[in-house]
Amino acid sequence: MLYPRMTEKRQKKPLDGVWKFQLDPSGKGVGERWPSQGIPSPIHMPVPSSYNDITTSEAIRDFLGDVWYETSTYVPSEWMTERIILRFGAVAHHAKVWVNGHFVTESHNGFLPFEADVTPFVNEEKMNRIVVKVNNELTWDMLPPGDVIEKVTEDGEIKRTLHQQHDFFNYAGIHRSVFLYTTPQTFIHSLNIGTDFNGETGIITGESESPPSAFVYYSLKDDQGEIIAERHGATTEIQVPEAEAWSPDNPYLYKLDVYLKDGEGTILDHYYLNVGIRKIEVKDEQLLLNGSPIYLKGFGKHEDAVIRGKGYDPVTNLRDMYLMKETGANSFRTAHYPYAEEVLQLADQLGFLVIDETSAVGLLSQGVPATGNLEPVFSNGKISSHLKEYHLDTLQRLIERDRNHPSVIMWSLSNEASTMEPEAEVYYKDLVELVRKLDDRPIMNVNLMLIEPEKCFVSKLVDIIGLNVYFGWYSTPGDLKAGTAELRNYLERWAKTHDKPIVITEYGVDTMPGLHKVPAVMFSEEFQVQFLEKYHNVFDEFPKVVGEQVWNFADFMTKQDTVRVDGNKKGIFTRDRQPKMAQYTLQKRWKSPLREGK
Ligand code: GCB
8 A cells, every 4th residue: 555645647635634523432323324414513633643632531531432533525626537545544443434424444453554445435516524433442353452341330330441461551543644645547556665785786676566458667766856767567676886875874765756657658657755775684693784784773662742642743753853863863663563654754764774563562471460370372362363363464564564665674573472482483483474475674573571582482483682671670670780680691691592683672761850869769860871871881792782772762651550650751751852861871872883893
């Protein structure tokens, strides 16, 4: 599914703005024909945004169930000969969509785009009503998984609450931009662009899916618009002598125009992509970019901001990128789900190396309060075949969506799953096999610090190991000497057991901005600085550690909990994107050369 772009053959109209909105606690909307009649008692709601934090209503913030959105629009007359597509960047978590009362599509993935060909349902001269039913419940048939728990209260009412296993607020709503766009009747369906670089020559391979009756034509241009190469044929290879390789220091982008022509040479469709020529590989226990070792410096992030929650926000997004550059970061991980495509477009342009993660977070054994034992996940049927299919489908769609971004350097299968269960091996084998079929980027899986390297059933399947480590915080709280000793021991065991590079995908501590303590104590700014410094010294002892990504870039919202003070405070920046003291610690380290060759 190609991201909507304007060309002389394609139009687009964003439908972002203020929509109508209504809660539907008793699920009566369909029965009362809201899809065709409109929603009866709406309030105003911005799109894209989470709906939770816009009003002052606790009922809306904590709502669990169906909500409805509605907007109306005219469609230009000149669109009537084209295919008209309605596209949502992402709606969390379940969506059903109607256009002028006709059901057109549904989605059960809160972090990936979906669309419908609405050509037959669109009116030329009248307003077109678009109605969306959104549901935010989690089940164990989806990712992230969760349960809705029903309890009868003392006054006989049924109270429904969400049980979730992940550490971020279950924001919901129309989270990413909504577009109406057109394609010609004969159109380019998909593009798969690969690149390689041998130190001098770049190779671009192109594969386009389009009707066999039409001819594909590629035109590659440099960043000044000068044509470098032209090729015919759906599958192509272009050699670029003396290529400018893409990297965080030089995010050079070529432009690839792709045309579809008929037998007479008339242009039927036109689409274009930015292409960064680069090669990423794992070799000799190192991560190589364009043939040289690269050390990842950066953050685990979240799509999270004040008021708009998980709604895509170009303003916050750019601020984040500038702050990361300023700190000396060259990378980030899309923890714990696929981010908006606009984020990756900017990462291509500004030069960030992205670990692109699925929404598989929370596949973790939970302690059973009665026994204190861990309830397994993979081995007792808690993971259904539906959930596995969902995971495979998410991976496939993530790769198909993001494979053309030079910034995306690896796929992360999941975050902190119960990979110590033997049954996890078969499950992950199938995931790995799928990725290998679709793409040649390295594969990572991210491990919880309770996973013992000798007893992990998944690390042997992947190319690069992600480790989340919080010794001195969740273990031996406040004792950084003991914490760093534990860290050293843990890394030694991983390095001994697996001949693969390791990225520290999370390390960090909750820190209240403005809280100063000497000597340092947990939650003070001094403690965050000391924790990072001590951890960095240990990382530097291990040649197999090829990257460090602090948890988290910024403070973010979680569910209410005794261990969370208005959310998770492990940010290096506050939730409104101002630095804590530790930002200078990172800047000092990341802006000076690390170890030799890194
Ligand atoms: C983790 C999780 C992350 C949490 C973090 C924490 O290991 O991957 O989602 O937010 O720890 O702060 O506890």
